[in-house]
Amino acid sequence: MRNTLSRVAWLALGMACLPALSPAFAPAFAGEITVYSALEEDEIAAYLERAAADMPDVTVNLLRLSTGDLGARIIAEAGNPQADVIWGFAVTNMLNPAIYDQLAAYKAAGEDALGEQFRDKEGRWFAPTGYVGAFCVNTERLAQIGAPVPTSWADLKNPAYKGEVVMPDPGSSGTGYLQIAAILQGAGEEAGWQLIKDIDPNMAQYTTSGSRPCRMAQAGEFAIGASLSYVAMQGIEEGYPIQMVIPADYAGFELEANGLMAAAKNPDDAKRFLDWTLGAGAAEAYAARKDLVTIPGVPRSPQAEKAGLPEDLTAVLFPMNFAASGETRDAIITKWREAVGR
């Protein structure tokens, strides 16, 4: 039985090695900032490469999570915030008091050039970029069921799409909420709710995540997935047989906001980074890949062009009222659940 005992000894030895662990959150060094972001993985890599060239003395430690997960994390960390900067985070979530109250007012260089709806009145956030609500349409599947490519939300009422449409649940996905909010703000309360109810019979699923409808459409599981422009463009890049459609009637959009954390450990470099997100270098990087850029004079990206995004997006976009849509959020979600009964 000695062997079993020595096994226990081995285990004990293993435990003795534990203290070798070092916590990863080292104190903030000059020249190092911690940035939380919900931007896409590939664009972050491209932007950070550019940022490193423009600001070689600043090291950016970046945590990337999806909008919902990141929001939960920021709120949970409120007692002892870890980030210096929030970068590229849905403005609807930024306006949540539990996050908004953690931000400090800072007017980044170049912020004045942005339109008024793209920056906070109190100066706590500004949004140089954004994304648009879009349909991912699987052309192969559509051909199989012999139905036309839809061009608007109203088109989705067509019974030919029965069981072939997927959209996110506004209760669990910000994307789902922005779509419903765009319909309600655009069509007005009554007509909006009617449209939502009219589309409902064709809806196969209301998904938890905002990008999943497009993923399902690209895998050919369903013909149409209501999602976001960048998700659709990713799918087209990968080579899936999908087409991106910006609904002609109510194209909701979301802004990607940046802000300075009041508890930033390295506010000087954090401010430099925020300035950079509005500067010429960043604008150049946005132009290479972004579908919605609010900095005046930045041209449409090649992907956006390939995906068929209109040249002047602001003409198609419905003027969303983010503050209002944040306030009425709970009421809308409750009413939506009653309306669709799912």
Next chain:
Amino acid sequence: MSAGEKRVSRGLDTPFEERLFQRVLLLVPLAGLALFFLYPLSIVVWRSFQQGDGTTGLGNYREILGLDHLWRVVSNSLVMSGLTAVICVGLGLVIAYALSRTRIPLRWLVTLALILPLLAPSLVQALGLIFMFGRNGLLTSLLGVQVQIYGLPGLVIANSLYALPQAVMILAVALRHADRRQYDAALVLGASPWRRFVDITLPGLRFGLLSAGFVCFTVTITDFGNAAVIGGNYRVLASEIYAQVVGQMNFNMGAVVGILLLIPTLLAFYLEKVAGLRGGSSEGAIPVEPDRWAPRDIPLWILTHLTALFVIAIVAVVIFASFVQLWPYRMSLTLKNYNITTQGGYDPLWTSLYASLITAVFGTAMLFALVLAQRKMPGWSARLVYLLAIVPVGVPGLVLGLSYVLSFNVRPVFPGILYGSALLIAFCNFYHYHSQGFLTMVTGIRNVPQPLEETVTTIGGGLWANLRDAVIPIMVPTLISVFFFLFMRGMVTLSAVIFLITPKLSVGAVSVMRLDQAGSSTQAAAFAVLIMITVLAAMGLMRLLLIWQSRRSRARAAG
């Protein structure tokens, strides 16, 4: 309780050092549970009473219970988890029985099928099911039949895949020890095989069956991942937490649903009562040898192998997809998916390996100590420890992860220093799976025959000798299965961990999620395959070490 009292009275005349040792065995694991489970959980409880207007009260509960769709969601959850538990316990019993009591051919195939779902990130099962049975899946296109995979059926299948190995782990440990002489006696008395099963095997398994059912029910009612991918419109309570916390940023309401999900763990009261009844092991139990009996074996084997093949096929299709250009449109083979370009590349894999080893070593030691101490305790306190040890299974990963941020991201050096370290990730994964490990250990230790321990004690052996000569030899297989279970889950668990990673520290499971979110499910599949290979290689290496170690000590003993 008479058995318990007898044990206690004996405990009083043990020497001081042994009583001290007993205390340490109990207090260290309890301190761990207090710091890494009770403290975070108390914060969740507190949040659930924090109302929107800043006051404290029952308002959130009233609001949640007043939601129209809540009762539908509750009944959905109960139906789904109930079905899953019945399927898993039934199939689990068949498989565990076939493995330990029959001479089943191709045993390795079944073993493989049982560890695959434990070492594959949850995305793999969901992807596999969709790739096979989805509306555009392989089988769907081949057979031309539409299976409605989204919704209750898919959810039950996916959750069964996840829970089945956990049921088998507990049941196999329960089946391992029975006394052959009981069966021999029954045979002499002319009892039919069926009677022997009903009168000897089942009563001995009662605790194992209940524990397995409890675990399957609770892990699936709290699991969110499968519900999100394959649940379709079949909403369950776990999706409600996600909607409240992640969708609507409402922690307090999420906390309320989290507390509601703890209700099923109340079943544990009953389980504990059954645990008080000692198992069937008697003095010098002779292990039951696997035997042959065609009318029993053939149906058992068919069912076992069909289940195994199904599980393997689901995982295999994902492995295949990881080599495909563009599933399901361009099926030519490629290695490009293995060129991982996300943040950190392959580094998170090594962090996972490191953290999971800690989870397994630390967890196995803590659980063993706790079980050793708990069974020597008087009735009520043993019950308390028991309950505390199995409550963690009722806490959804999302809730656990957020409660860890709220608890450990604090300014004081302790416990603040843990936040952002691999150690905290390791602990979080251990306490997430504490209950399964504990129940397996308890099932295992029930098989240590008390007379054997008493013999060792009477011939002058102290507690040490007792442990060395009576308890550990019988517990070794159980310790090994708990160790590997914790190790595998540590490698792939995602839900709680996404709140504990930092810019400089990430784990493999998060990379799989990131790749999937970045739009490439085939790259995510590729990374998942790499995790599976790493886990298998690490497990093989550890097995070899164990064999080498035991050979060497045997040789030394012989020399």
